[in-house]
Amino acid sequence: MVDLDGVGMTSKRTRERLIQRLKDNGITDQKVINVMRATPRHLFLDEALSHRAYEDTALPISYGQTISQPYIVALMTQLLLSHGPLKKVLEIGTGSGYQAAILSQLVDEVYTVERIKPLLIRAKERFRRLELDNITSAHNDGGVGWPEHAPYDGIISTAAPEGVPEDLLYQLAPDGVLVIPVGSENHQELRLINRVGDSQNYEEEVVERVRFVPLLSGVTR
Numbered sequence: 001m002v003d004l005d006g007v008g009m010t011s012k013r014t015r016e017r018l019i020q021r022l023k024d025n026g027i028t029d030q031k032v033i034n035v036m037r038a039t040p041r042h043l044f045l046d047e048a049l050s051h052r053a054y055e056d057t058a059l060p061i062s063y064g065q066t067i068s069q070p071y072i073v074a075l076m077t078q079l080l081l082s083h084g085p086l087k088k089v090l091e092i093g094t095g096s097g098y099q100a101a102i103l104s105q106l107v108d109e110v111y112t113v114e115r116i117k118p119l120l121i122r123a124k125e126r127f128r129r130l131e132l133d134n135i136t137s138a139h140n141d142g143g144v145g146w147p148e149h150a151p152y153d154g155i156i157s158t159a160a161p162e163g164v165p166e167d168l169l170y171q172l173a174p175d176g177v178l179v180i181p182v183g184s185e186n187h188q189e190l191r192l193i194n195r196v197g198d199s200q201n202y203e204e205e206v207v208e209r210v211r212f213v214p215l216l217s218g219v220t221r
């Protein structure tokens with residue numbers, strides 16, 4: 001990733017405070033911490049909100065969507081990597097592109113799908129600018145995964161379906177890991193699902209309660 005972090009935009013101290021908070025809240029994977037520290041979150045926000053980029057909070061990115069809270073991005077990334085290093089990862093819900101940018105520095109290849117076209121266009125510009133050239137993206141309904149590039153060592157969904165979509169399970173490689181928020185608008189929980197070997201058995205763990213935008217079907221122009 002190229003370093004586009006302009007002087008004065010955000011002080012080192014503000015960013016370091018966020019990193020300390022992630023550590024205090026249980027983010028222990030040093031690789032994840034290093035990448036969170038190195039990635040300029042303010043470049044994934046509209047200018048009017050970029051001064052809040054290093055607060056540990058979700059923020060609007062227009063079209064009714066949000067960039068996830070840094071803690072949640074770090075947690076989901078840590079969970080995804082908890083079974084060992086990954087080569088190929090699929091993300092559902094590109095949004096601002098921030099989560100994909102984090103992943104791209106930790107795995108070989110990232111595939112990401114977004115159903116709202118203008119969001120995807122902006123995210124792609126950011127990937128280009130930051131020279132994150134191992135990210136492949138598409139304007140598509142990710143509720144059915146992205147079968148053309150399957151199987152994936154890891155799949156991460158940043159939008160919440162009511163139940164785990166079977167297509168995502170079927171696109172996991174042996175021992176693959178799925179990190180996904182599941183539930184209704186009022187009650188969602190983050191789940192860590194692990195395919196057992198090359199079987200169709202899956203171990204499932206509920207991590208904690210979360211709040212994500214819903215996974216919707218279809219695409220918008």
Ligand code: SAH
Binds near residue numbers: 065
């Ligand atoms: N990972 C994003 C978070 C964006 S919020 C980031 O780091 O900024 C979740 C995103 O999922 C939204 O942009 C929403 O439009 C998208 N989404 C919802 N349902 C989807 C679907 N079925 N397929 C692809 N994207 C979807």
